[in-house]
Amino acid sequence: MKRKTIFGVFILLLLSFSLFAQNFNDALLKAVQFYDANRCGPLAGEDNIFSDWRGACHTKDGQDVGVDLTGGFHDAGDHVKFGLPQAYTAGVLGWALYEFKDQIAAAGATEKLLKTLKYFTDYFIKSKVGSRFYYQVGEGEADHTYWGPPEEQSSDRPTYAWADSSKAATDVLSQTSAALSLMYLNYREINSSYANQCLTLARDLFDMAKSNIGRGNGQSFYQSSSMYDDLSWAATWLYVIDNDASLISDVKTWLQKPTQNGDVPLNQNHWTMCWDDMGLAVIAKLGMLTGDSQYISVLEENLRYWLNDLATTPGGMKYLNNWGVLRYNAAESMIALLYYGHTGTKAYLDFAEKQLKYMLGANPANMSYLIGYGSNWAKHPHHRAANGYTYANGDNQKPAKHTITGALVGGPDQSDRYVDDVNQFQYTEVALDYNAGLVGALAGYLKYAGGVIETPTPVQVTPTPVENTPTPTPASEYTVGDVNNDGNRNIVDALLIAQLYVGLPVPTYVVPEEYGDLNMDGVVNIVDALLIAQCYVGLPTAYC
Numbered sequence: 001m002k003r004k005t006i007f008g009v010f011i012l013l014l015l016s017f018s019l020f021a022q023n024f025n026d027a028l029l030k031a032v033q034f035y036d037a038n039r040c041g042p043l044a045g046e047d048n049i050f051s052d053w054r055g056a057c058h059t060k061d062g063q064d065v066g067v068d069l070t071g072g073f074h075d076a077g078d079h080v081k082f083g084l085p086q087a088y089t090a091g092v093l094g095w096a097l098y099e100f101k102d103q104i105a106a107a108g109a110t111e112k113l114l115k116t117l118k119y120f121t122d123y124f125i126k127s128k129v130g131s132r133f134y135y136q137v138g139e140g141e142a143d144h145t146y147w148g149p150p151e152e153q154s155s156d157r158p159t160y161a162w163a164d165s166s167k168a169a170t171d172v173l174s175q176t177s178a179a180l181s182l183m184y185l186n187y188r189e190i191n192s193s194y195a196n197q198c199l200t201l202a203r204d205l206f207d208m209a210k211s212n213i214g215r216g217n218g219q220s221f222y223q224s225s226s227m228y229d230d231l232s233w234a235a236t237w238l239y240v241i242d243n244d245a246s247l248i249s250d251v252k253t254w255l256q257k258p259t260q261n262g263d264v265p266l267n268q269n270h271w272t273m274c275w276d277d278m279g280l281a282v283i284a285k286l287g288m289l290t291g292d293s294q295y296i297s298v299l300e301e302n303l304r305y306w307l308n309d310l311a312t313t314p315g316g317m318k319y320l321n322n323w324g325v326l327r328y329n330a331a332e333s334m335i336a337l338l339y340y341g342h343t344g345t346k347a348y349l350d351f352a353e354k355q356l357k358y359m360l361g362a363n364p365a366n367m368s369y370l371i372g373y374g375s376n377w378a379k380h381p382h383h384r385a386a387n388g389y390t391y392a393n394g395d396n397q398k399p400a401k402h403t404i405t406g407a408l409v410g411g412p413d414q415s416d417r418y419v420d421d422v423n424q425f426q427y428t429e430v431a432l433d434y435n436a437g438l439v440g441a442l443a444g445y446l447k448y449a450g451g452v453i454e455t456p457t458p459v460q461v462t463p464t465p466v467e468n469t470p471t472p473t474p475a476s477e478y479t480v481g482d483v484n485n486d487g488n489r490n491i492v493d494a495l496l497i498a499q500l501y502v503g504l505p506v507p508t509y510v511v512p513e514e515y516g517d518l519n520m521d522g523v524v525n526i527v528d529a530l531l532i533a534q535c536y537v538g539l540p541t542a543y544c
């Protein structure tokens, strides 16, 4: 009887999969439309696909410093406007449009994508006032105490961070410069005057970034581990525009400088493109553009590692990191597809296809991780506007009031398990940067594999205990709780967090951020220190 039940379920699964067709054009359009959900400012509700639940918000941004800093985008499920992920997103979306213009047009997504990009660059342009570039509005800790729609958030939002001759932010300025250069390239035939305005600012920010070297302040949320990768990313796109060989020579020098993690991008990079690390993107673009064998070998080693050595879940998902894992797979897929276009090596296309299909529903959970796509998707995204409730009575844990169509959620864990819980934001958060690589990957896949892809084959896996899955550790990966990244979570980590908590200085290599948040409550504090200490002495807690 039991066997029959299992067989019946299997047949039902087969049937549901045979009705399930992955339309990558539709996925691409939706992934682009997602950005409307995170618009900020007085114009947030205009021409917004989510206009029934999104409208003007944060209309006083910048008033505390006498500047109009309204506009831009909320970062993720929260409402802070962080500099680095906004610039990263605008850059990668611009890159996707630059490389895959025809496929984006075929999906009907060009108009929305251009409007989104202009919403970013309009904000970047108004953020440069005199000799200052403002790059963060809102303070992360304070913002994260609020749960509710952005339109109703009335608390003060400080203008938190800016760069000028005395405050360095090479990483943020450089990524913003690259996004503006790409806007110039994408927009010069549409509106040359606006395109030139973008290019002028791109050069200006690049000069600022170079003349005062140092990392910007992204609080604990977006503190980058390097800046020369970003500077190289800005130089890459100015090189595309100017063909100035001195830029190439500078990039070679910059990529030999170690990051805070001790990695040297020009030696090896097993990570992927993300807001913190543009090394691989630079190496891929310049490698393909110039044929430089040093770049090509780093790129090929990165792809070899991802295809062969990186931990893979039983369902076939590549597993780099527990926080928003799918963003990395999307970004790596975009890079793999670009290099497939350059080499014709089918393994790169196959890799991207497998990861994208997994995201869109061909996975053991039979779940589309792109909300509003397919028939079964996450109902509890960690996104305040879409959720539409407040913390009162735990209402925020109800299914979201509004469907945030096109949002890529963080994704499942190492055993292909997805926890659809608004408070488990490693799984359920959505963010600007998550979708950026996905847009590029979907457009790239459409270019090389074409149109509507039927996927009638369900993924059948034999569950494998998580502890048996080999998990090679990439150079930049952290264990949660291991804030000094020495490979062990121990009493030293607990003491470092305690030091931070009481305001004592800690060494610069300590990265508390998300890696110190052992109980995953969104803050790194004394509780995390105590839990780490408990784990260390062998006392039982749920977090060891």
Ligand SMILES: [Zn+2]
Pocket (backbone or CB within 6 Å): 039, 040, 041, 057, 058, 074, 079, 150
């Ligand atoms: Zn807002």
